[in-house]
Amino acid sequence: MLLARIERDPDQLDRLGRFVLWAGFGIALILLLVGSVTMAEGIWPVPVLLAASLVGLALFAREGSNLWITIALFVLILDYEAGLQLTEVVYGLYFAAFLGLWYGKRFYIGGNRFITDPVDLAVAAYLMIALASVTWAVFFGAKPKVIAGEMxxxxxxxxxxxxxxxxxxxxxxxxxxxxxxxxxxxxxxxxxxxxxxxxxxxxxxxxxxxxxxxxxxxxxxxxxxxxxxxxxxxxxxxxxxxxxxxxxxxxxxxxxxxxxxxxxxxxxxxxxxxxxxxxxxxxxxxxxxxxxxxxxxxxxxxxxxxxxxxxxxxxxxxxxxxxxxxxxxxDISMVNRMYETAAVWNNIKVNPILGYGIGTEFDYFSLIEDKTARYAFVxxxxxxxxxxxxxxxxxxxxxxxxxxxxxxxxxxxxxxxxxxxxxxxxxxxxxxxxxxxxxxxxxxxxxxxxxxxxxxxxxxxxxxxxxxxxxxxxxxxxxxxxx
Structure with missing residues (x-):
């Protein structure tokens, strides 16, 4: 029923997307409010997030505003704190909702030419090969947590x-x-x-x-x-x-x-x-x-x-x-990176066409840690x-x-x-x-x-x-x- 209505009226999907965004922010505000009441300490980001969310709600009426707001809110995940933070959860939900709705609307309704330049093709190929590589990354022993982080x-x-x-x-x-x-x-x-x-x-x-x-x-x-x-x-x-x-x-x-x-x-x-x-x-x-x-x-x-x-x-x-x-x-850190690159290159020579997939790790002897271990970051x-x-x-x-x-x-x-x-x-x-x-x-x-x-x-x-x-x-x- 819903799909039929969207086919008759493409703007229905846009209205549905806005409703989902508003509802998502409403739920996020409630969670933040409850958290600010129940947590005894460490809640200083809550008032900031509440104010930012209220301002955001006034701007989310247009898709263009959503784009720039989403990028601007990237600051919420720049703290590098240990563990999963509330701000990261809130940003992750909105970030995923925005991209999901944006791409979903374009692919479902159609009429948009994504590939008009070689750089478009390069980005599309990079995204597709990286997403597809999950299938063989598991075969090469990639850990779900590392895959999620790189994803x-x-x-x-x-x-x-x-x-x-x-x-x-x-x-x-x-x-x-x-x-x-x-x-x-x-x-x-x-x-x-x-x-x-x-x-x-x-x-x-x-x-x-x-x-x-x-x-x-x-x-x-x-x-x-x-x-x-x-x-x-x-x-x-x-x-x-x-x-x-x-x-x-x-x-x-x-x-x-x-x-x-x-x-x-x-x-x-x-x-x-x-x-x-x-x-x-x-x-x-x-x-x-x-x-x-x-x-x-x-x-x-x-x-x-x-x-x-x-x-x-x-x-x-x-x-x-x-x-x-x-x-x-x-510099030991730079020499260590050369050792790291050499170890990665040895693996590339074994499998240069397909690669090992997103989140895969490799072994090499770290001069800094003075041991051989597995690492995912190159x-x-x-x-x-x-x-x-x-x-x-x-x-x-x-x-x-x-x-x-x-x-x-x-x-x-x-x-x-x-x-x-x-x-x-x-x-x-x-x-x-x-x-x-x-x-x-x-x-x-x-x-x-x-x-x-x-x-x-x-x-x-x-x-x-x-x-x-x-x-x-x-x-x-x-x-x-x-x-």
Whole structure:
């Protein structure tokens, strides 16, 4: 009966979806309220979640709002606390409901062409081979808990098609929402990391705890916003926009610094160099000045917030930066990752076509733990994807990254695109190049925030490209964005 009504009136499915979302949030609110009354302590997130849920209910009347709200609420699972948290359950339910309804509506009603570009095919192939690999992953001994964890990360890639569709329909509106959401995620991570870093320094008892102090959490959510703010500062016309972009750049630049992650430092440097090469001379001087301003700001803020230990902090940062050239021979963590990659490669050579499936583990001798054990996480993204998803998986990932860079560069040089679209195109290109570098030592396809960022960056480029093709089939090109 219900299916017949939906066939007669396709909007019935949309109304049903909204009802399910409203009902789900109503149940979540009741659970939160009951929890806040019954739990004696540890309930500080409850009022925040209640307020956020009430605000969300007012915005969930439209599917587009649901998309950006869902991505913005990703902050609920960024705490890395042990065990399953209430916030993770709430977000997981909403996240699954949104994606299920979005894809269900498109597949049931039809009329939507999902595959219009090679990057679409790459994402679809990656998702399908990863989901299908569950069948042979069990055969290779994958544990259900590990499969479930990697499946949650995998589903972040499913945001690609909703974001692409939004950008293809109205790129200006979608990109503004996407920029705000990514900035929000970056600010949240910065504040959390900065407070954690300050607390760690305040409680330090040994000098090495100061010089080596770091907060290596969600680095990609500092790297991408930092490069994005850099681009917007260079190409914004209004002084207000430049000041906002400058402030955000300094925030995210400092956030990237305090992670003390050499891989992300190198990725930022590569992204900045590529940006320097792509822009005109009149913007290059501005970029150099901004870089010097960023370094000076780090020192000034260091003297303000850590007046007694800033020399130790700077010494630690400089020492870690200088160790980049010798990290692959002297740093035990980097040498250990090389051993890890070698062990994974030996497994790949045995089964290069099909792969071993999602959640599968491998054995290798860890120099850090000084023992041979089984591990599921592979730090080298390319080896990790090939090991788990075979030749189809690694090909899909390479096409996704390379094609995303190509589309972003074309948007940047397109005269048929608005300044916002061209700027975002440049951001996509330099950020994906940076991600391709850092993927050698930190696997974004096994980390939720890394997968999410790659998905939305590629989706923005593909969606805007589709919009331009539809409205201007033969766009002209220009070497520079306006500004």
């Amino acid at each position: 949650l990360v995998l589903l972040m890639m499913a945001f690609y098609f909703p974001v692409k569709e939004a950008c293809a329909r109205n790129p200006e509106r979608a990109l503004k929402a996407l920029v705000l959401v990514v900035a929000w995620l970056g600010v949240f991570v910065f504040l959390r990391n900065a407070l954690t870093y300050r607390s760690a320094l305040a409680s330090a008892e040994q000098l090495y705890e100061i010089t080596k102090g770091r907060v290596a959490l969600n680095e990609v959510l500092q790297l991408v916003p930092a490069l994005g703010a850099l681009v917007f500062f260079l190409f914004s016309d209004q002084r207000r926009d430049k000041l906002v972009a400058l402030a955000l750049f300094l925030v995210f630049f400092i956030g990237t610094i305090i992670t003390q992650s050499r891989g992300y430092w190198a990725a930022f440097g590569v992204g900045a160099i590529v940006l320097f090469l792509l822009i005109e001379n009149r913007h290059r001087l501005r970029l150099i000045v901004l870089g010097a301003t960023g370094v000076l700001s780090v020192l000034v803020l260091g003297f303000l917030f850590f007046p007694g230990i800033i020399d130790l902090i700077v010494a630690g940062l400089v020492g870690r930066l200088l160790s980049l050239s010798t990290s692959f021979t002297d 730090h080298n993204a390319y080896a990790g994807v090939w090991y788990k998803y075979g030749i189809i998986g690694i090909t899909a990932v390479l096409v996704l990254l390379v094609r995303g860079i190509v589309l972003g560069t074309r948007l940047f040089r397109s005269a048929g695109a608005s300044p916002l679209v061209r700027s975002v195109g440049l951001i996509v290109a330099i950020c994906l190049i940076a991600e391709m570098l850092v993927a050698n030592t930190s696997n974004p396809f096994l980390i939720a925030d890394g997968t999410l960022i790659i998905a939305v960056l590629a989706a923005a480029a593909a969606g805007c490209t589709e919009y331009i093709r539809r409205t201007d089939p033969i766009p002209a090109t220009t070497p520079e964005t306006d500004g």
